[in-house]
Amino acid sequence: MGLVPMVQLLQQAEAGGYAVGAFNCNNMEIVQAVAAAAEAEKAPVIMQASQGAIKYAGLDYIAALARTAAAAVNVPVALHLDHGTSFEQVMRCLRAGFTSVMIDGSRLPLAENIALTRQVVAAARAVGVSVEAELGKIGGTEDDIHVADADALFTDPDEAGQFVRETGVDALAVAIGTAHGRYRGEPQLDFDRLAAIRARVQIPIVLHGSSGVPDEDIREAIRLGVRKVNIDTNIREAFVERCRAVLAGNPEEIDPRKVLGPAREAAVEVIREKIRLFGSAGKA
Numbered sequence: 001m002g003l004v005p006m007v008q009l010l011q012q013a014e015a016g017g018y019a020v021g022a023f024n025c026n027n028m029e030i031v032q033a034v035a036a037a038a039e040a041e042k043a044p045v046i047m048q049a050s051q052g053a054i055k056y057a058g059l060d061y062i063a064a065l066a067r068t069a070a071a072a073v074n075v076p077v078a079l080h081l082d083h084g085t086s087f088e089q090v091m092r093c094l095r096a097g098f099t100s101v102m103i104d105g106s107r108l109p110l111a112e113n114i115a116l117t118r119q120v121v122a123a124a125r126a127v128g129v130s131v132e133a134e135l136g137k138i139g140g141t142e143d144d145i146h147v148a149d150a151d152a153l154f155t156d157p158d159e160a161g162q163f164v165r166e167t168g169v170d171a172l173a174v175a176i177g178t179a180h181g182r183y184r185g186e187p188q189l190d191f192d193r194l195a196a197i198r199a200r201v202q203i204p205i206v207l208h209g210s211s212g213v214p215d216e217d218i219r220e221a222i223r224l225g226v227r228k229v230n231i232d233t234n235i236r237e238a239f240v241e242r243c244r245a246v247l248a249g250n251p252e253e254i255d256p257r258k259v260l261g262p263a264r265e266a267a268v269e270v271i272r273e274k275i276r277l278f279g280s281a282g283k284a
């Protein structure tokens with residue numbers, strides 16, 4: 001089918017009241033797993049490349065893999081830059097054929113985040129590429145977030161309204177209590193805050209750090225306006241645990257295909273489950 005702009009998928013999700021899965025891709029097997037899962041579930045899907053993935057696989061390799069996968073399936077696929085660090089990196093992604101970029105200015109003061117995001121929106125829009133930005137700080141599970149700090153770190157609903165008005169961004173990542181990586185305890189999502197953001201922001205909302213968030217919380221977040229759900233850690237777990245199991249069962253194995261093939265299957269299974277949970281199955 002070929003790669004499509006992400007905004008198209010999110011607008012349809014908005015109209016249908018579901019969310020599109022955005023799955024982090026680090027190697028060929030995971031790209032293939034995302035494509036196979038999306039096709040099996042007849043679902044639109046987003047493949048995304050993190051900073052670590054770009055370092056590991058290379059931007060052009062990831063773009064070529066995603067393009068090949070998208071052309072091979074009959075469902076719409078968007079290719080997205082995850083947590084883009086600079087205007088220059090966004091430019092490299094536009095040249096490589098990404099159909100969506102995230103510019104993550106969340107560590108900057110509000111005015112600087114707005115200025116950087118505006119610059120990216122102007123350039124990306126000129127070539128039909130979607131833009132996601134972030135407001136508030138989404139922690140890593142290593143950052144121990146205490147409730148007292150939550151107000152300083154979480155997205156402020158009024159600022160979110162101002163940010164979207166002043167940047168013209170297509171999708172907004174918010175900090176409402178999720179974190180990247182494995183959770184130590186149960187995550188506590190601030191749904192009141194999400195509802196307040198939703199009341200002030202008319203564009204699709206993005207949930208990061210969604211691995212390990214209970215299914216009912218994911219459903220509630222989607223009910224409150226989340227239209228893109230990011231999953232990385234759950235894929236890594238499924239993939240590596242299957243590698244471990246295969247090697248434990250046959251410590252003499254030396255054929256990478258005998259290890260990575262089953263790992264790819266494990267990734268397909270977890271991605272299919274997520275697609276069904278997000279309500280995007282059958283929406284392609």
Ligand code: G3H
Nearest residue numbers: 050051052053083180232
């Ligand atoms: O952005 C969040 C990713 O799950 C972590 O990415 O370790 O591949 O950079 P990375």
Ligand code: 13P
Nearest residue numbers: 181208209211230232233
């Ligand atoms: P998890 O690894 O917690 O699923 O987060 C993924 C993510 O938000 C990528 O941007």
Ligand code: ZN
Nearest residue numbers: 180208209230
């Ligand atoms: Zn993220």
